[in-house]
Amino acid sequence: MRALGALRRFPLTASVLLVLIGTAVLTGTTGADPALRREIGAAVRGPVSGWLTSAAWCADTSSLVVAVLATVVLLGPAERRLGSRPALGALAAGQVLGTAIGLAVVGALAAAGDTWAREISGIVVLGPFAGVLAAAGLATARSPALWRRRVRLLLTLTLTALVLYSGTTGDVVRLCGWLLGLGAGLLLGPVQEVTAPHPSRREGRALVAIVLTVTALGPLLAALSRTPDGPWAVVSHLFVSAPPDHALLHAVCGPGGDRADCRVLEARARLTGHGPALLSVLPVVLQLVLAEGLRRGRRAAWGGAVLLSSALSVVGALVVLTVVATPAEELPMLGVRPGSLPAASVVAPLVAPLAVLVLLVVTRSRFDVRARPGSGRRWLLAAGLGITVVAVAYVSAGSMVSGALVRPPSAGALLLDLPSRMLPPGYLGEIVPRLVSLHGSARLLADWTGVAMWTVLLATAIFVVRPAPPTGDAVRARALVDRHGEGPLSFMTTWVGNRYWFADDGAAVVAYRVVGGVALTTGDPVGPPAARRAAVLRFTDWCEEHGWTPCWYAVTDEVADALVGTGARRLQVAAETWLPLAGLSFTGRRWQDVRTALNRARREGVEARWTSWSEAPLALREQLARLSEEWLADKGLPEMGFTLGGLDELADDAVRCLVAVGRDGEVLGLTSWLPARRAGRPVGWTLDVMRRARTAPPGVVEFLIATALLTFQEEGAEFTSLSGAPLALPPGSGDGSGLTRLLTAAGRLMEPVYGFRSLLAFKAKFQPRYRPLWLVYPGTADLPRIAQAVSRAYLPDLSLPQAARLTEALVRGHRRPVRSPEQPAPVRA
Structure with a gap:
């Protein structure tokens, strides 16, 4: 059937x-x-x-x-x-x-x-x-x-x-x-x-990993092909060396033949068997391992890929120089087609790895997941120890079987010969080990020593590629957040990319980032109420001592009031939408849209499911990732970071996800919630990620938020924060100053693209209380630097072409009507 x-x-x-x-x-x-x-x-x-x-x-x-x-x-x-x-x-x-x-x-x-x-x-x-x-x-x-x-x-x-x-x-x-x-x-x-291609950080990592994978497999597949004829097929000789023709070998090594060419052909004739075959594959396996590390965002994998691509570029440059300097009539000795190589073949060994190297350098900021502290040292120690063991074994065994080599070697000669054993066989027939093995145990030693060294490097790479659990300052900061993180942005203190300043007594912590000489904080200090005010003043002085401009970003009245009398200025940059949960009920005319969303979801069989990223089944995680990436790809805009979370931030087990699932199991929407804790107990929740599928029925996001509010109320939470929308203020907010008007104009300019004002209007459906979020800064002269720092914090990966496309999107957006707040674009809080 x-x-x-x-x-x-x-x-x-x-x-x-x-x-x-x-x-x-x-x-x-x-x-x-x-x-x-x-x-x-x-x-x-x-x-x-x-x-x-x-x-x-x-x-x-x-x-x-x-x-x-x-x-x-x-x-x-x-x-x-x-x-x-x-x-x-x-x-x-x-x-x-x-x-x-x-x-x-x-x-x-x-x-x-x-x-x-x-x-x-x-x-x-x-x-x-x-x-x-x-x-x-x-x-x-x-x-x-x-x-x-x-x-x-x-x-x-x-x-x-x-x-x-x-x-x-x-x-x-x-x-x-x-x-x-x-x-x-x-x-x-x-x-x-x-839309213009603006992949998220996670998707950008996957795309770079795809490029590295394809470029790694291409030469190997060509080498394994029966008839590699492409313009870049010459690169395949870096991996596999085809045995020379018997007649050619007899002619070159016979009477009157050239001894140097004969030595090259004899070495190539011995580069066959299981050992050389593995030696051809292991460098590619290393690149595939690094590609997986890149997909996971590992900085160590990025560093390894850069080193490997640099080494391959240097090798490629040597190949190009060798081919250019070799007379055309001698090229057949290199295992390539008779006659002069075309220009595309000549530059191929250099262009391919160099292009990958350039791509890695350009996308460096996407790979910021650090390894465990000390991992590099442990890897160097383990890899060095393993290679030393292989080297000692090679020298010892080589000395014992010296009679099976063309020339009996000394220990020094064996050590000098060792690096060439790591090269894939072939290398256009030009890089030949110093010591040519004849037969038996010497041949076995020559074939498998390089395999052993590559195996050591691959086996020890786990020290720098595997994920690193939080340690040091991150653990101290997380402990304070778990005990005293009751502010709306407190949990964002734990996000990757932050640096930490601790009070002298360790009672409070400030999360910050230094961008262009500006120390940009992530919300208020975290700690007991009595320690927070002192932390504000001390951190401000500490930044000035280090030559940084202190900038308290998205902070509450508590921080702004603590700096009164110091000459600092304040500017409202957002309004937090805050809902007390005591006595919350969706009754009355003002809650009509929310009730309609709940009733529609019930009729259409839409179910709300609570989960966390680690507990979600693999199929559900794949759907969530696809939903988020498609949403961002369809918007065609650079992904924003800093105080705006994404899929990477869902990985924390403390973050709760509420997913809307249709009758057929399709994910229709997603919201994620960050905990606000007092004395280790959740007292509130803050909305972070918000996504809506293109095929979702109207009201899915309202349904998810309303369901979350009722759940938190039943659990005894005190409040829920729907967070704020940057560059969007409710009517009547602000002091009417020129800076406030400039901020309002900036929000109006960005509205067709990011929809912050529409987002604020959408959140108004839940009848929140508005609490100002401030930018507190030393003086007006610092505002240009601060504005640049905030922009770079939110758009860390913005390139010049992306900036041009963003400007075009802004212009195009102002030529068409903006989506109404009743049908908002799925924007993150």
């Missing part, structure tokens, strides 16, 4: 699978027969009919398996998003046009004299890949923003890498089909508005 249901839902996908498998079974071939390939395949000088008929056959059994998987994974979702008939049109057009364009590109390059294109111009292309990829590319335009970006990046990088490294005509055709589908999607327009 399920199979019949799938056939009805995906008739095109089922038909393509039937054609592929049926053709292979009925004809008894997968296209391996040369005569059949020429008849039905697509080639540069082949029949035009082959552009379409080539889709029904595959080159071999492995290609058939890949084609079936691609049809299920790519064409199935495309058919679901586009519909069967549009998907059929995209499949057919993509197969014909993608194949025609790819063959035309290869033919044009071959006619222009390109060596690579001439070599592949005779290849016959089989398989439905161009059409399937074109349909998938078109379907991404109708995909949610998160997956639209991920799929486009992953497939574009993968297909481009295949062209550069493997470089067959089929690779070119597949890339052309994919680009054709992407272009059609951009021209025809998606269902959702295409």
Whole structure:
């Protein structure tokens, strides 16, 4: 029954699978027969009919398996998003046009004299890949923003890498089909508005990890390919060294041959077996481990990736210099194609790792999750000890089997030979170990020493890649927050990125960040009431002693009053929406919208579920992550930080999440709540993250907030804070000064983009009390620096292109009506 249901839902996908498998079974071939390939395949000088008929056959059994998987994974979702008939049109057009364009590109390059294109111009292309990829590319335009970006990046990088490294005509055709589908999607327009790509910090980490993964696997896959012909295929020789031709070896090493060239070929002839094979793979495994660390935001993984990319760039530069300095007639000795290498091949070993290095440097601020203090020292100790053990074993064993080496070595010679054992085999045949092993135990030692050293590095990398539990100042600050963190922003003291100042007696703590010489606090000091006022004055003096401008940001009247008489000035920057829970009930006309939201959720079967990030099932966490990333991607704006939380802040077990789930299990909305504690007991909760799915019915966010208020009331909490909205003040707030008017104008300017004023109006549905949040600063002359510091704190990753797109969004936003507060954009509090 399920199979019949799938056939009805995906008739095109089922038909393509039937054609592929049926053709292979009925004809008894997968296209391996040369005569059949020429008849039905697509080639540069082949029949035009082959552009379409080539889709029904595959080159071999492995290609058939890949084609079936691609049809299920790519064409199935495309058919679901586009519909069967549009998907059929995209499949057919993509197969014909993608194949025609790819063959035309290869033919044009071959006619222009390109060596690579001439070599592949005779290849016959089989398989439905161009059409399937074109349909998938078109379907991404109708995909949610998160997956639209991920799929486009992953497939574009993968297909481009295949062209550069493997470089067959089929690779070119597949890339052309994919680009054709992407272009059609951009021209025809998606269902959702295409927005500027502003991934969140978490998503940005994942995208960088994808880039590192693809660039790590590309050369290895080319090396394992039977015929790597791409412009960058020369890089594969850094990983795998093909054994030299026996006739060439006999000619070079025979009478009259060159002894240096003979030594190179003999060394390459020995670079085979399980040990060298592992030595080819382990550096790639290290890059994959670092990519996973990057996905998790580890600063240590970023540092390791930078070091590795730098080393590969240096090696690549040496390769480029070697190739440039080598006469063309000697290049065959390096294991590459006869004749001069094209420019693209010459620079490939340098360009690929250098591009990754530049990307890592540009995105450095995204990787701020520190390792456990002392992890670097422990890793150096463990790795150094392990490598020392391997080195001692190598020298000892090498001395014992010296007779099996070409030249009996000394201990010093063995140590000098050790680094070359870590290089992947090949290296264009130029880097040959000083000591050439002949046979037996010496060969075994040479093959496995490098593997042992790489294994040590991988095994000890856990010290710097694994997550670090809070220690030191972070633990002290968390203890104070748990005992005395009753302020609306107190829990934000514990967030990553803060620095801590403690009172002399340790009774109070101030969380702050230094941005451009400005010490920017995260709310009020945390501590007993008697210690907070003294902490305000002492921290202010301490900042001035260190040459920083003290700036108390988003603080309550308590801090502002403590600085009266010191010459400090205050400016209201937000209004906290505060709700006492005693006697709260949703009765009366003013609560009509909230009651309507509760009743609608009940009718439509929407359920509110309490959870925490660590307790949530993996499937639920995936939905929450997708919801948050798609929301941010659809807004097309840089992610804001500082006092605005995101998914990273949900990982704390003290943070409670309330999720709206529909009848079908789909997540429709999310709110997260930060605890406010007094004497270790929660006395209040502050709203932080707020998300609403695009497909959610109206009133989902109101339903979640109302449910949370009732829950907290039942639990005996005293208050709930819906937090504040930056640059948005309720009517009648402020002192009417020029600065207040300037702040109001800034809020009005940012409204079409971030909707802070609409957010404040939305929170007014819950009849809150407004409590001012202040910016307290030394003097008017400091305001430009403070404004810049606050902007950088909220938008730490803002680049010049993003700033330009943000300005464009502001201008565009003022040309269209703003969404009403009754239907607010899902904005974080």
